[in-house]
Amino acid sequence: xxxxxxxxxxxxxxxxxxxxxxxxATLAAGAMGAAIANLVGLPLPFLLGPLILAAASxxxxxxxxxxxxxxxxxxxxxxxxxxxxxxxxxxxxxxxxIPVMIAATAxxxxxxxxxxxxxxxxxxxxxxxxxFATAAAGLAEMAVIAQxxxxxxxxxxxxxxxxxxxxxxxxxxxxxxxxxPGDVNGPSIPLASEILPLAGLLAISGIAAYLVLxxxxxxxxxLVPAFIGAIVAVFGFGPFVVPRLLLNIAQIVIGTWxxxxxxxEIIGRLPRVSLAALATTAFLLGCAxxxxxxxxxxxxxxxxxxxxxxAPAGVTEMVLTATAMHLDAATVTGxxxxxxxxxxxxxxxxxRLFARLSRGSGDGRL
Numbered sequence: 001x002x003x004x005x006x007x008x009x010x011x012x013x014x015x016x017x018x019x020x021x022x023x024x025a026t027l028a029a030g031a032m033g034a035a036i037a038n039l040v041g042l043p044l045p046f047l048l049g050p051l052i053l054a055a056a057s058x059x060x061x062x063x064x065x066x067x068x069x070x071x072x073x074x075x076x077x078x079x080x081x082x083x084x085x086x087x088x089x090x091x092x093x094x095x096x097x098i099p100v101m102i103a104a105t106a107x108x109x110x111x112x113x114x115x116x117x118x119x120x121x122x123x124x125x126x127x128x129x130x131x132f133a134t135a136a137a138g139l140a141e142m143a144v145i146a147q148x149x150x151x152x153x154x155x156x157x158x159x160x161x162x163x164x165x166x167x168x169x170x171x172x173x174x175x176x177x178x179x180x181p182g183d184v185n186g187p188s189i190p191l192a193s194e195i196l197p198l199a200g201l202l203a204i205s206g207i208a209a210y211l212v213l214x215x216x217x218x219x220x221x222x223l224v225p226a227f228i229g230a231i232v233a234v235f236g237f238g239p240f241v242v243p244r245l246l247l248n249i250a251q252i253v254i255g256t257w258x259x260x261x262x263x264x265e266i267i268g269r270l271p272r273v274s275l276a277a278l279a280t281t282a283f284l285l286g287c288a289x290x291x292x293x294x295x296x297x298x299x300x301x302x303x304x305x306x307x308x309x310x311a312p313a314g315v316t317e318m319v320l321t322a323t324a325m326h327l328d329a330a331t332v333t334g335x336x337x338x339x340x341x342x343x344x345x346x347x348x349x350x351x352r353l354f355a356r357l358s359r360g361s362g363d364g365r366l
Contacts, residue, residue, distance in 0.1 A: 030256030054259025083229020111287035123276030133159035309335030
């Protein structure tokens with residue numbers, strides 16, 4: 001009899017004792033990857049080290065297995081950490097950027113629509129699948145919608161996985177080499193004085209996220225805790241801060257989970273699509289750089305902050321990158337949440353417009 005992870009992936013046959021050892025070994029390998037990445041000076045080592053080592057292990061055929069709800073609990077920690085940054089002055093400043101966030105999201109949607117046409121040609125897939133594969137929203141949400149609309153959900157999932165992983169891996173390195181670290185730091189607060197309230201806040205946030213799951217909100221495990229953390233910060237119930245050690249552990253769990261998604265039987269079955277996904281990712285990164293430059297010119301935000309705000313990858317990973325570089329993680333969060341909200345609420349309309357406007361190009365297999 002098989003069981004199912006929260007992500008929907010079936011756990012393999014075998015007793016919990018056997019699976020427990022595999023889970024522990026997989027997480028230990030992720031921790032080792034983090035230690036190696038930190039030793040060699042890789043940017044964002046506690047996320048990228050586990051991701052790279054887990055992906056390599058999975059593609060090599062190692063019997064990796066992640067803990068159920070591990071990624072979700074890691075997102076709760078990151079979400080609370082994000083929310084606690086929204087002290088009143090930060091919340092006001094972020095709210096003032098909403099018109100720019102909406103405009104930037106419109107440009108991102110335009111760029112992903114063009115990327116869909118590129119993916120269609122390079123990957124040899126139908127246009128409907130290409131559209132949902134390049135849409136700038138969550139992997140799980142787009143795979144579900146794609147299946148409902150008659151697109152190939154497996155192809156959509158593979159393209160999203162490659163795009164998110166490539167951006168998460170490349171962007172921190174690019175910013176470490178060409179970007180400029182910021183000077184935004186969290187408050188220094190003795191952990192002993194807040195450990196019980198912080199534990200309660202994390203527990204409440206996790207329970208709330210679980211209860212909201214049936215509503216189908218995207219990124220529930222990140223956004224609900226972030227919202228609760230923001231309420232605490234805005235109304236001055238703190239100050240609290242999530243310890244660096246806890247954030248590092250959350251990154252190891254999340255990075256390991258992402259890396260373990262690279263099932264070689266799926267990637268190997270779609271080699272042309274995988275290569276096309278890398279090409280469209282490079283295109284989207286170039287578009288993100290242009291949009292980020294425009295945002296910086298309009299708002300005076302540092303380019304590094306704007307780039308992380310626009311990059312079409314996971315909210316969690318982009319915010320962690322901003323935090324590691326001492327950039328404005330609250331602004332990055334605002335832009336990323338706005339993108340997801342707009343894309344998820346407008347995807348049916350945008351798809352109809354895309355189908356109508358692109359009908360004259362190519363074979364139009366919609």
